[in-house]
Amino acid sequence: MDRLDRKIIAELRRNGRATYAELGRIVGLSASSVHERVGKLEAAGVITGYHAMVDPRTVGLGVTALVGIQPTDTASDEDVADALAELPEVESCYGVAGEEAFVVKVRVPTVDELEHTLGRLRRIDGVARTHTTVVLSTRFEGRPNNTGLDLPEDTGRGGVAS
């Protein structure tokens, strides 16, 4: 994981369909070298996939909400997380510190559907209460800005071997 790998990663985060030739031009390497490096980054679990980003509003998902999930005293976090994963409306799920066990991001077509989804969430075994924050505007989301590119070097923690 050197400077070149980080440059490749940054570019692929920006443009996930960049060709190896294109990446090679950017980092000053041949397409085959880039091909091999990217393959290693994928194998090492650094790059976990490539995905098209879709404007949710254009596919009928105009309502977004952040929902905190308070567990019952006897709840198993794993079971609750599994149940949350069952709902396709739940796009992201974070286990968090604090009163709540999870914060999830939910996307639905309408506030009507949001109400139904919240009902479904509350009915999950192990869920005591939910606290919903309705998203009014998405200023930006999942920016590829901070890829550790601008980090001093390595701070000692959390590396995966290459």
Added chain:
Amino acid sequence: MDRLDRKIIAELRRNGRATYAELGRIVGLSASSVHERVGKLEAAGVITGYHAMVDPRTVGLGVTALVGIQPTDTASDEDVADALAELPEVESCYGVAGEEAFVVKVRVPTVDELEHTLGRLRRIDGVARTHTTVVLSTRFEGRPNNTGLDLPEDTGRGGVAS
């Protein structure tokens, strides 16, 4: 935006590097047709881009937090949002209903850096208070599950023409 487009979108969300030939096989169309459809979906703003997903821990961003931003009475939301956008640690930014004006997702290498970033957030003009929820585990994030594929048809709201 017919059933075929939705199938293409779903597949590109799953695999952003799928070839047109591959997509054609899935939807039962020629590569050129798929090529044209994808071009239209991009032009219409349905597909907004393609991005590599990177495991944040492998690039030195092991700490994630959700931060609610309470504005001062006299704050301009736009100015605060602009200031938030300046910080590369802020990956996502949502304007929300409730006590807080924004909820942002922050990624940093360490809790030390989190402290610094929170300081920077509080020093933004128009920010009165922050409320931080530390993410302990990311169960899943940005799942391509709900692309409106499973929606009955169209519920009337929020469409962009094709």
Added chain:
DNA sequence: CGTGAAAAGAACCTGAC
């Protein structure tokens, strides 16, 4: 809209340094 054909380019493998 859809297609199939054809040129250009990329992916991907191999061999060599």
Added chain:
DNA sequence: GTCAGGTTCTTTTCACG
């Protein structure tokens, strides 16, 4: 690790249904 070359597949354009 990196590269160049060669085969295969994809992209991209275009004339045509």
